[in-house]
Each structure stands twice: as C-alpha cells, then as structure tokens.
Amino acid sequence: MKLVELMVGAYARLLKLFPSSYQSEYSEELEFVMRQTVEKTAEQGRLSLLRLTWRELRDLPLAALRAHIKEGRRRIMASDIPAELLEDPVVGWKLLLVFVPFLMATTIPLLNLVKGLSDSDVLILLVGMLAVLMYLMIIAGFSKGLPRWSIPSAGLLVGIVSYRIFTAWIDATPPQFHLSSVWEEVLFAAVMGFIFYGHMLLISVLLVLVTAWVKPLRWFYERVRWDWSLLSLLLYSGALVALLLGFGHYKGSEPYQVVGLLILAFGAWVYLRVSRPTVRLGSLLVAVALTMVLIGLGKFLLYPQQTWIVHNTFPRWWEAIVPLVDGGVLLLVIAAPAVLMLFPPKSGQVRADAA
C-alpha cells in the first residue's frame, strides 16, 4: 500500500505540469483513476507496475504540452471573442483570394520589367482582369459581412479612394510653404504623410461605423470591436499604394517593388496564420517597416543612375529618408486601432446586439 501511495503522490505532483484550469477541472478525477489503476495493477506484480509507470511517464509530458497549447488558444479565442464572432481559418481558395490585391500590384512592376509589354494590351488586359476580380471580391466580401479574405481588397479600394481625395485636395489648394532647410522638407513630408494616411484612417473608421448601421455588415463591426487588428489589416493595404507610388519617376525600381510586394503579401499571410491580435498587428508592422526600408534603400542605390537628378535640388540621402518618414507615419496609422483595445466590449454586449 505504501508503494501505491507513493506512486499516486508522485502522479499528483506531476499533474502540476498541466495548466491550472486543467488541474482544477481534472486533477481530482485523474488522481482517482490513477489510484484505481495502480491498486489493480499492483495485484499483478511489480513488472506490471513498472509497465504502468513507463506508460504514464511516456504520455504525460506530451499531454501536458497539448493542454498548455489548448489553454493558450482558449484564452486567445474562446474566452475573449464570443463564439459567434469567430471566423473559420483562411485556407485554400480563400487564402489565394487574399493575395489578389498584392498580385495585381505586383503585375504592374513585373510587366514593366518585360521590355515591350509595359504599354501593351497584355498589361491592360491582365491588370484589368485582376481589377475586375478584386472588385468582385469586394462586392462578395461586403455581401458576406467582410470576412478576413476580403479585407485586403477592400483596403486597397480605401487606399485608392483616399489617394484620389488627397490629390484632389492638393490640386484644389496647393500648399504654399517656403521650406528653407532640408529638415523642414522632412517635416513637410511627414505632414503630407499624416494627411494622406489620415484620410485612409478616417475613411476606414467611417466604413466601420457604416457597418454598425447596415445589418448584413454588422458582423464586421462586431468583429472589429473584439479584434481591432482587422482595422489594421484594412489600413495595411495603404502600404501597397505607398509602394506603387513611392518610387515616383525612378527608373529600375521594379525589382524593389516586386520584393516589397512579396514582403507585404507574406505579412498578410502571417496575419492570417496567427490568432493573437498583438502578433497579428506585429506581422503587419514588421512587413510595412521592411518594405519602407526597402524603398529607401532602393532610392538610395538607384539615385545616381537617374537622368533627372541634374535638375533635382534634393540630396541623395533625403530621397532615401522620405520613405522612412512616410513609413513611420503609416506604421502609426496601422497601429492606431490598437487604442480600441483599451475599450474592450463587455461579454454580454455582443449577444445582446446580435439578438
């Protein structure tokens, strides 16, 4: 009997390896089962007890690890976000749809690289087809309450609309500043970045508010309230706009654009693969930061090869630093929805809203 007590006692100690919630739920039951098993096995001899010990020691670490992983997932998903707001994992064709805006954006520099295709009907046809697909995705996405696979496309639309409003605003009231130093130029670039990305943020917030009022879209509003990183994903597409426009008249920028777009697509992929909102946001921020550094580096390296630099008043380093300033602003805008985390909805609120 002493051996039985010893084994059950040791087993009870090993159960401490499991998460506390698991222990409070199962430890009493597990100890009971273990006691019964040890008592019956002891009747069959010491060899049987040895086999039992080996079996338990072999399986327990993996079971404890699994319980910890499950507990981690439960904390992230089930305890925070109500079940009705959980989305299916983005896999298969939905994952491919996520990349449509990135693919569309990549097509432009890629075809520019192929001599003779840049102004051809092939380019127009291909980009046109992808644009049609993207608009169809946006329509399908809105009709389904903006699931995650549709958000990058909707975000690119928000980016394009913001750009149109921004350029119309600049054309109507051109800013009249006398910038006397390079640092003032940098500050000016930051202000312009805030105005452009501020438009994006404003339009995105307006979109979220609209979804709160339109019943078929309300699912998106509810999800954003629980997972603010969805709004960040919407704003993330602004980086696509920045990447396509950031190089301006630079010749030979296509490889940098393609690599930048691949980085952004990878950032979106990581976002869809992880469940913790902070890690999701981190993947978007890292991808944008890398892309903006790439634009800056590209400009710095390509600068001497440009024919127009003889008329350019801006030094090489300034050309390289502007994308970093612009990127810094974009990072702040993408991270801005994190403020929503400070105001989490109450548990019963969504169920009441959904009812």
Next chain:
Amino acid sequence: MQTSNTPNSLSQLSEPAFFILLSLSSGRKHGYAILKDVEDFSAGQLVMSTSTLYGALGRMQYQGLIVRISVETDGKPRPGLPRKFYELSKSGRRALLAEMQRMRTLVSLADQRLSGVMG
C-alpha cells in the same frame, strides 16, 4: 461561422476515440471504467495511459461526441467514489455508426480486391 462537428467531418476517428465511443455505447461510465473496458474488449490491444484517456475525453467532449456529467452529492463528500461520468451524445452515436460503416466499406473493398487476386 464555427465549423460543425458532423459525423461526416469526423469520419476517421482515432483508435482511442473509437474505442471510447464503443465503450460508452453500453451506457455512461467513469474514467477508470472506460480505461478497463477498452483494455478488456480490445483484448489488451489498446492499453491507454490516464493522460491519453483524458486527452481523448477532453477532445471528444469539445467535439460534442460525449457529455461529461457531474453526479450530485448534495455537498457531502464521497471519498473513493467517482463524481464525474461520461455519456455518449447523439452526434457521438452518429459518429460511431459512421465510423463502423466506413470500416465495413473498407473491409468490403479489400475483400473484393483480394478475392480477385487470390482467386
């Protein structure tokens, strides 16, 4: 938007899950009874550790295949007696039948092929 746990989506049960469902098909049982029952009717082919058993029970409970029942004790301690039992749910019963059907189909296909090969 959560995935449904239809028997079809769970058509291939793990060996412990299948034996646990089979054990519970004759009525509710507590953990140790399941452990022994599985060991007995599998003729010692499947001897589960407590970790494996409770890992499987937890997953199956989450999938809605089984239900965990607490026995009311009116606040009185019942030392040496189990207070939690497991019971087959309707979807658990459907999953078990679907799995058995799947196995029958496999065996039938194998029989057809072997009878052709072996004459």
